[in-house]
Amino acid sequence: MSLDWIYWAISWILLIWHSAWDAIGVPATAALGTNWAWILSIIFLVITVRVILFPVFVKQIKSQRAMQALAPQIKALQEKHKGDRETLQKETMELYRKEKANPLMGCLPMFLQIPVFLGLFHVLRRLSPDNPQPTIYGWSLDQFTSASNAKLFTAPISGRFGSTAAQLNELGANPTTVKIIAGVLVLIMMATTYLTSRQMILKTGWAQDPQQRMIQRLMLYGIPASLLISGSIFPIGVIIYWVTNNLFTLGQQQWVLRKYPPPPTANLPGLPGSARTGTGGRPTTGGKATAPAAKPSGLFGRTKANGAQPAAKPAIDTKALAPKPGAKPVNPKKGRPANKRQG
Template structure:
């Protein structure tokens, strides 16, 4: 398994390096070697546009994810009925659920697919940036399509004075080779890690607020894990990530927030009766408007308009009137 896995990861390392180097070269033509705010923008923008490239490639899969989530949400009444019908027969229940998913063309695994596809990209960038060290042997500096000059430039690239190859836990020896201050690295890394945690939380929260909490206990547990577990794990593991990887993660979260907002507006979540929530609201408003035109809607009546005017003679609609005393 490991023999098959290593060549696959090598391909991913080369692909990530190729995209990163392409965008670095493109931005280097624009900004050159200039360093503003103690930042080498050609490398930082290269990482940001690496995110945009990957998300653009995965966008069709992300749309399928939203559609699949809508389909699964619409099937919840039928899923509940099957669960009640086969409560004591787990094997039959699984068979009936798979049959239902095939008939309705719904895939419960599609919701996790975009995340799983991004994991190799993240691991690839982590591996590439982790090797950007001045102590790296000469024969390893030209791996994955890099030149010695590109390696030297990237290994000393900084964001606000903190090398993108450094991490919160970098030793003083590593920082001295990179020509960086330990205090500066820790401050920049801490701010980026905090931003990464907050944006990760809000990315999951946005999706849950739009689609609602799952009624199935296992799916609800997955939602809670994504909402609370993943951000908490980043608090622990974030200090190991190179600053360049944290830049990638933060950019990806910000991009995801905007992408989810657009997709959820275009493919709104369903209400319990199976109608998209915004469309249902529009339909109700349209029905009320048409009802007002044809007179079927009840009009609000001002009670003061029906009250008798001061000094006016009372009108009794019944001719017989009340019995005389």
């Protein structure tokens, strides 16, 4: 299947925003060796896509709430069909269908953004002065030349951490500068990707369903770790897109989670399938630690009706009463006065 329609769509949005910044007087080249018109075009490409996908993001939050509400039923199915994986999966999917819950909805916004990411990646890779087709996807020659020379702190937006010296020389860039800028952006990309997943899990808790929990762990740890390697092949412009997208997600999630707070029974990270715990590991209600129940005291744990504790009997030292070694046994009957008969 051809992806040209994606490349045309991404190019169109970029060019529309670049024309807007030109119209309001944003200079093509400004301080710090940065072409702000093109940088802002990439940033507002993110905003455009996220505004379009906002209804999907709200559905994602609602789906997560539905999954949390089904957690007790899922746990009961796991206990009922322990060891019967096929039956468990069948009845779990039937429960999802009956309650109209979709466990994959949590990843849908990310999946929908993949075509945008791939489209921008493809378009930026073509930004080279030596490209024999500079007017493809609706670009004019002037727009293509301007974008090919666009830089962030003197590093071309089409440059990559893994670019060869020959490729960077074609772009008129300093290889050391490109690697520093790209490397810092990759680290920021990893950090913000981790924070977006962590923020969601802190607010909604770990899922009871093993599949959902596996997806959460993959998003929390797996994806940021993979960016350490894959980030070296991303053009700087794509990394700008990714970081901006993560920052937008952090703000959007904060707003949505405040407007639609998770249920109070949501689990916290580190405690999958259990209640929230406070200081000392005691379960809490509403975030406040509850005191442990008082243990009954007294003989056999019984107390008097009025709540007073029965008096403790003095302890008897049996060793002190035992006869000493070598001592003659004492007959307790001896030494007692004989009973006198009453006359």
